Amino acid sequence: MIYKVSILFLLFMIYSILGWLMEITYVSFCEKRFTYNRGVLIGPYCPIYGIGVITIILFLNKYYEDAFVLFIMATIVCSIIEYITSYLLEKVYNARWWDYSKKRYHINGRICLSNALAFGVASLVVMYVIHPFIINFLYTFNSNIIIIISSY
Template sequence: MSTNFYVNFIYFIMYSVIGWICEVIFCSIPEKKFINRGFLNGPLCPIYGFGALIVIFFLTPFKDSIFLVFIFGLIVTSTLEYFTSYAMEKLFHSKWWDYSNNRFNINGRVCLLNS
């Protein structure tokens, strides 16, 4: 991971926008209408930006092993999603996502099939 603040900021914005686009497409197609998946007033989902930075930072040492990148990537991103869900529920008193109806979920906060 680059120690340059500006490079990391660009990564954060870029992956936040890409994540937002993917979420909007994934949710809008079944509904046949536009569904804004961001909680901000713009095309950003910060969890994807933070997730990308964490993945870059933690997984770079394992870049030569696709298996370790996959396993540690699954663990790191699922942990981020779990704690983000918990924090947002406490801060906003609302569930932003719920995997309770999916198999292999942990407290409805993360789901192995989505990880």
Template sequence: MTTLFMTFLVYSVVGWLWESVYCSIKARHFVYRGFLLGPYCPVYGFGVTAVLLLVPKHYGSLLNLYFNMIVIVTIIEFVTSWLLEKLFKMKLWDYSEMPLNIGGRVAVPVSLFWGIGCLFLIKVIQPIVGRGIQDFDHVTKGIGPVILFILFMADVLTTLIFTLTAKKEVSAIIDTSDPQNAAIKEYRLDHLFKNHEPHANLGKIKHYLSQTPHKLLHQRNLHRLIQNYPNIRFKK
């Protein structure tokens, strides 16, 4: 169980690094990605951990492993997309404009690419990460993973409290009489990299933040999200 959690955490951090670097270059300023306060994007951790758990122990040739990876990552990506949309009203990717896609959630060209990435992951990266996790657990005598787990869960709890608190603050400054604006019940990402005009209420929220001292943790986090997600949408 310790190894499973540490694997999840390591790849969550790797995912955060990848997104932060990519988006910082794209935005030409530092962008701190992720909804959690800490430097991790759990969706990457869940995805990689699921892939590693589902890899057949006796997969045979490298070609056979590749085709297994294509099937596994396609299923994981489809399920993850569906869960994010249904449970959290989040849509982080859309392959509708790509050929051979299924509901915009998965697409054959993307799955072929992820299959190659998973081969590199299993053959090159994971052996190094696995040894590193074992060494860390041994050096810290099993205490290190426990501390990291406590910190991670504290972050999740803090973020949950932030979501509930900040939502009330933002809803107070937005006119919800218009059905289009009444989507403040939850604010989540819509299309992360899609080029569109920011939501009309975004200006009101930025003004509110500029007039409010950022002494409370949830206020600083809300300011970070607004700054780092310029295309953030407010959805029901």
């Protein structure tokens, strides 16, 4: 049990860091200047990505054989997570971390179709390319090593 929780925690951290890297790359490109402080926390991670990927791994793995259904379900799940996160951040901090009001097909500026579709595509890349590599890499380590690493 501790081993499984340790693996999930490491996956959460890895995907939070990868999400942060993806976000700073995208935002830096769009703003034509380097931007590194993304998200609520200070550090090289965005927990919303870790939560999103862990949710997809745990609940959508049953759709692995059907990429189209996986895409649709991941798009919906990621949009729900993004909407709830936006709402909660606004209520807790009285600030908005993102606003899609200027994009077409948005809901209250919290989510928009273009980003939802991008998250759907990213979910496929994660499930079919990135996650198999990462999980196989983690499984090469002894369970005690995994538990120790996840403790830090």
